[in-house]
Amino acid sequence: MRHLFGAQLKKERLTKEDRADLLGHGGDSETSERYCEPHELETLFEFMMKLEVIIGHLKPHSTNLIPWVENKEVAPFSQPSRAKRRPETISGSI
Numbered sequence: 001m002r003h004l005f006g007a008q009l010k011k012e013r014l015t016k017e018d019r020a021d022l023l024g025h026g027g028d029s030e031t032s033e034r035y036c037e038p039h040e041l042e043t044l045f046e047f048m049m050k051l052e053v054i055i056g057h058l059k060p061h062s063t064n065l066i067p068w069v070e071n072k073e074v075a076p077f078s079q080p081s082r083a084k085r086r087p088e089t090i091s092g093s094i
Helices: 002-011 016-023 030-034 041-049 087-091
Strands: none
Touching: 002 016, 016 041
């Protein structure tokens, strides 16, 4: 959704700085980040109101989680990191 929002802002020809403000990105440099004023909320709202609503026709649906996600378990295909596989190599290295 974030990428879609960014694409829509670009289609509306918002400047790179305006898109960065709306997406919460930092500046490209110290100068662009520190020595500029972010847009006021009213201005940002005006930008957003120009965007076409492209998902307005969608209806909410219930979410069916995979059992191991619902139970907050580790994915069955997950493998432990190297550190957890070989604890003996870590203890002597510090």
